Amino acid sequence: MPLTTPHRSALSEQVIAELRNQISSGEWPVGSRIPTEPELVEQLGVARNTVREAVRALAHNGLLDIRQGSGTYVVATSELAGVMQRRFADAEPRHIAELRSTLESSAAKLAAQRRTERDLKQLDALLERREQAWASGDAEAFVTADATFHLAVVAASHNDVMTAMYADLGEVMRDWLREDVGEKLTPESHMDHARLVDAIRESDAEAAAKEAAGYPFMCRPELFDARP
Secondary structure (H helix, E strand, O other): OOOOOOOHHHHHHHHHHHHHHHHHOOOOOOOOEOOOHHHHHHHHOOOHHHHHHHHHHHHHOOOEEEEOOOEEEEOOOOHHHHHHHHHOOOOOHHHHHHHHHHHHHHHHHHHHHHOOHHHHHHHHHHHHHHHHHHHHOOHHHHHHHHHHHHHHHHHOOOOHHHHHHHHHOHHHHHHHHHHHHOOOOOHHHOOOOHHHHHHHHOOOHHHHHHHHHHHHHOOOOHHHHOOO
16 A cells, blocks of 8 residues: 655655665565665655665665666565675675574574474475476575575574574675575585485474584585684
8 A cells, every 4th residue: 555644754764665665575575676766666655766765775775786777676684684795795704604503503402402393394295395496507596595594594593682693694604605506506516405304393492503513514515624
């Protein structure tokens, strides 16, 4: 429904909140192009200047990237995610791998202890989707499917703070995975995650933690042995 309010400043905030919700809910996933300015004007029932102001505000906060001649794209799911992406853009790949290993190992251990039947169904479905993405040969589709799977593992920990932090680091992790996997999927870069799901299903916390800890280094083991 059109957004209406007698105060322009309040209206701008309302539009910003609506656009942010489209991003955080996954309606506009990271990497996607958002509707054009005229389309947003029609959808929200507000003036072009108000839409433009809201888009610029979210671009300033790091959620959107305005690309002249191409459109506006989602680059982060929250302000904190945008900050993290900029902050760690030039980080050592080894350090990102170590961070991912630490977070996912702790989360997987908790997931094995706290997972529900709903969590297991979600993990099974996402594991299958991940394998389908691999079979398709589409590297970007695989990166997305793999990242979604790992976020679900963290979410199964039922630690809201850990899940929110991992989600905010999502694009940083995806950038690392893109570099790790490369533009073309090769047999040596394939990682079987079935054992991780099995460990979580069997409530084997130590096995789950061990499986999750090793994944960031399976494609590039030299990172594990690297020294500062």
